[in-house]
Amino acid sequence: MANNRIDLLIHNIGTLITMQGNRETRKGSEMSEVAAVRRGAVAIRDGIIAAAGPEDEVLAQIGGLPVERKHDAEGRLVTPGLIDPHTHLVHGGSREHELDLKLKGVSYLEILAQGGGILSTVRSTRQATEEELYSKAKQSLDTMLSLGVTTAEAKSGYGLTLEDELKQLRVARRLNQEHPVDLVSTFMGAHMVPEEYKGRSGEFVRLVIEQMLPEVKRQGLAEFCDVFCEHGVFSVEESEQILLAAKEMGFGLKIHADEIEPMGGAQLAGKLGCISAEHLIAASDEGLEAMRQAGVVAVCLPATSFNLRLKQHARARRMIEMGLAVALSTDYNPGSSPTESLQLVMTLGCLNLGMTPEEVLTAVTINAAHAIGKADTVGSLEAGKQADLVIFKADKLAYLPYHFGINHVHTVLKRGNMVVSDGTLIR
Ligand SMILES: N=CN[C@@H](CCC(=O)O)C(=O)O
Numbered sequence: 001m002a003n004n005r006i007d008l009l010i011h012n013i014g015t016l017i018t019m020q021g022n023r024e025t026r027k028g029s030e031m032s033e034v035a036a037v038r039r040g041a042v043a044i045r046d047g048i049i050a051a052a053g054p055e056d057e058v059l060a061q062i063g064g065l066p067v068e069r070k071h072d073a074e075g076r077l078v079t080p081g082l083i084d085p086h087t088h089l090v091h092g093g094s095r096e097h098e099l100d101l102k103l104k105g106v107s108y109l110e111i112l113a114q115g116g117g118i119l120s121t122v123r124s125t126r127q128a129t130e131e132e133l134y135s136k137a138k139q140s141l142d143t144m145l146s147l148g149v150t151t152a153e154a155k156s157g158y159g160l161t162l163e164d165e166l167k168q169l170r171v172a173r174r175l176n177q178e179h180p181v182d183l184v185s186t187f188m189g190a191h192m193v194p195e196e197y198k199g200r201s202g203e204f205v206r207l208v209i210e211q212m213l214p215e216v217k218r219q220g221l222a223e224f225c226d227v228f229c230e231h232g233v234f235s236v237e238e239s240e241q242i243l244l245a246a247k248e249m250g251f252g253l254k255i256h257a258d259e260i261e262p263m264g265g266a267q268l269a270g271k272l273g274c275i276s277a278e279h280l281i282a283a284s285d286e287g288l289e290a291m292r293q294a295g296v297v298a299v300c301l302p303a304t305s306f307n308l309r310l311k312q313h314a315r316a317r318r319m320i321e322m323g324l325a326v327a328l329s330t331d332y333n334p335g336s337s338p339t340e341s342l343q344l345v346m347t348l349g350c351l352n353l354g355m356t357p358e359e360v361l362t363a364v365t366i367n368a369a370h371a372i373g374k375a376d377t378v379g380s381l382e383a384g385k386q387a388d389l390v391i392f393k394a395d396k397l398a399y400l401p402y403h404f405g406i407n408h409v410h411t412v413l414k415r416g417n418m419v420v421s422d423g424t425l426i427r
């Protein structure tokens, strides 16, 4: 070891899941390889992992270096910090009034066509001040952190004017600076055609391409661009136009694809080389094959299909059999998925998508990190990466998805700092 001390040694870990190994996305059967060790330890210096693995090996690696602080994990389960790669974190208002409509059988797209759904959140977001958006999103981010999430993606897309989109993105930037959770920003001006452009989607697409994308780029407010490619929202052609323009400006690409109707969004993701495609509930085998060939991460959102009461769920088993890399996410938003709980998503990944606990953990750690372009710094516990980890009140991985609807988190470390202790956020 080159440096002369260890700041923190987490020892007496019952099961340590490191996700060490493959530096690429975990595809197909590799999703079961989680690199679990019994009686592990993690040594941390300057917020970075110095060593992680079996306790005796870690102690041998750190040799006689002075250890400033030790933390006894008391035999608990430790995993990399969870990563939520798809959220609509910053928004105004809530939509509990839609529950009644939903119970009466009105579908998500029908509510949207009637001017509700996303459009109702657009109205609330436009009305909200930046400060109001900040404090609401901060509360959600606190909830995510207390549930074990240490990195998340956050999309705009409820402003739909240049100023309101910038307002959402500025809130995400400020949260990234001030909150322990790292945020990766995505511009999603093409989330919906706003009411004032009804029937003039071509003009709105031009506004997104000619004014919004360049300004977001100029201000450095987002790394990725996303489009909602769906019946009654943006067509495959419009989505391609927007994403191609974004690619030319240097944005990474994401797409909400084949969520409800099989539109060919997955094929488009493959064709354009998107970093990820999201939802995919109705994606065809051809679409999935195009994604596989282009190395697009499939981000499945089982809380959304659950909450929309869909009969169909994303075909994660098929994706894994085909050799795709699958990630899981909350899709946290006020309409289709009003939950911050990635732990609930892990349960739904098992029960509704048929994934194993190992596949599910891969999907919310290393593959989720790849889906947002951050796998070089987070997503696994290995020397050189950020010391982001969760100590769970459990001793086996399967216990997390099995005992559902509660928070299993005991302790969270972010860049080596304890940010949740005994289940409580440290302020
Ligand atoms: N499907 C499009 N966008 C979000 C839902 C947004 C909303 O309903 O407010 C999603 O990913 O599910």
Ligand SMILES: [Zn+2]
Pocket: 086, 087, 088, 256, 278, 331, 333
């Ligand atoms: Zn979404």
